[in-house]
Amino acid sequence: MTIEKDSTVARAVNRSTGATPAERYLGKLCEGTFLSLWSYPGLYRDQRSEGRTEGKEIADLIVVFENDIIIFSDKHCAVPSSGDARTNWSRWFRRAVAKSAEQAWGAERWIRQFPTRLFLDKECTQPFPLPLPPMSAAQFHLVVVAHEIAQQCSRELGGSGSLMIHSDLKGIENHTRPFTIGDLDPDRSFVHVFDDTSLNIVLQTLDTIADFTGYLRKKEKLLRSHQVILATGEEELLSVYLRQMNSDGEHDFVFPSDATCIVLDQGG
Template sequence: MDTTNIQAPILRREGVNASESFLKRLCDRSFLSLWSYSGVYRDQLDCPTAKIGKEVCDLLVIFQDHIIIFSDKDCDYPGGDDEQVNWQRWFKRAVRKSAEQIWGGERWIKAHPQRLFLDPACTQRFPFPLPDPTTATFHRIVVAHGASNACKRFFGGGSGSLMMDTTVVGSAHVAKDGKPFTIGQIDPAKGYIHVFDDTSLEIIMSTLDTVTDFVSYLTKKERFMTSGKAIFVTGEEELLAFYRKDINSGGEHDFIVPADMDGLCIQEGMWEEYLSSPQRRSQVRADSVSYLWDGLIEQFNTHILSGTQYYTSHPGIEFSEQTMRFLVREPRTRRRMLAQVLLTMLETTSSTQRRTVVVQPSCLGDPHYVFLLLPHLSGVSYEDYREGRRYVLEDCCLITKLMYPEALDIVGIATEATPIRTEHRSEDAMYFDARNWTEEMQKEARDIQQDTGLLTNLTKHASTVREYPYQPKGAQHTSHVPSTPQMKGRDRNKLCFCGSGKKFKRCCGK
């Protein structure tokens, strides 16, 4: 094993109680372990008598230019006879107090982004640089446990999810004539607070279980709920169903209402209707393959965090995080396509064959992916094989730039040319910033391609991945994802993937 530049392990904390541990598990599943950290602390250099640091928030997620601050409170709901008083007391402890923690944490991060730590003793700094706090997008989330059962009793049923009303602002939450179990804007001057409860937390994070899908919802929800319209929603899950039903002009889910509409009421039932729809059921089935992509990312993350990478070209976690960032920012539907390409390669490639696939971007800003399967030939030591595979992957990235001059970001992923269920498998990941492309690099890539035959005979192949595979007439939920496969050796005698019925070498492989 080459231990060059391997960093010390990153020790991530568990939540201090059951609700915080549950939140951490949800975040690890949705945002993956490299970007979510439970119990982040700040030092107290301005307080010489302090023995340990002060907690900034219960959980912090940092991804690209998004900073998500969670505050988690599990407070028993009061059992008095006056429901108005019960609500006021619970709201102050579970929601308002958490909101204050979030606003305080946001102020600290903006003022001292370099003074965040992963342990109370403040000995382990946050593992990679934060985005510029002056331009970053902050998302503030209160997770308030304890009121769902009381909410069901008060309304005589329902999901137990807290209602939302944009006309409830500030002190109106605890007014004598207020609305129990209803959340509006806690304090508009300090930044919008999302409030999830026992019911809505897992629904939101299980449905929007990639960081891109999640922050897109938070961003558009905040814009929608602070638009000045009078909006009443019977629960967060109903708002999510309303969000998922429409697509904006940019091809993204959004809250779409007529511009001249002053108010909107979203009643119960939309979420159950969404869950039982054939579109949603077909989506869930189709998405099952996409979690192979999540598993691949976590395989890399495990070694990055534990300091057990086989090889890394740069010390520390920062460079590895930048590479993994391209993989994790893929939304669920595109992960489905990427995972299926890899799975098909593994299922259809002989253990003695080399195979490469280049996946082109589906929209501006996406990277070009290079997937490489390389056989481990007998008589070659494992160390020599891993080193050679790394060099071949690097060559593939260079040649991809040669073949696609418009490529700016190229991500290479390599593994053994063995069946998917092989017990012992290793993976390599590589990022190539192709912006500073020189004539010397152009010549080197051309020479390598001529000498090795890598990425020759490429033919563009466009495929369509639908978010909802069940597609009723008139629906617009599609995402066009082009990919460029290459077949080598005996694969060229197989039937072409385009469906022509001809052999690959007689069709797209000409």
């Protein structure tokens, strides 16, 4: 797949600007970054049931680059103000993160089963224009963008407002620690949870789509390794990734293999 080919295809189709605020936010964000040539907001599947005459939305935005398929799910949910931090977090997390993750897993499942049944319009008359990789070779990256939390996180913990990352936190039901994200479901595809702050940092720091997919891939591998990773925010992970190189000369997370716990603090 070449840039020339993709840019020609992208200009030839009626690319949606997004039907919902979430889709428009992601579409606008991608327009100003390296994702613009490979991203499509507001895709639909031709699954009609219970009298539906239109297709059903599958994801807020999908990016296809070579063998990588990135599925974005975006939620704007106000943070409750019950007076109890854990209660506020749990309620916000269920609506903004857990629900979005289920949408992303569902989109991955549909694409794996029916890769030719993706459309740009709800009438399902405009097929998705980019060729998908063979599903046997496809690498899915699921991204949840959860809004409204960064400001409160910064107010409570200081710093940029980026959510903390603890890889030993596993399972949606165990995400009860405020402002902390781990592995939502170790038995399914890894879900990257970005807030407003961390997504902007990543997209503004990396230069190309290959850089972005490389970062997602190696972050997934790190957070599902035998080592416990504790990071005060996404920017700490990204900083380490960009400073380190593996034996192939690629940016990577390179830690001593015998280390059982790695702590990445602000400015560390």
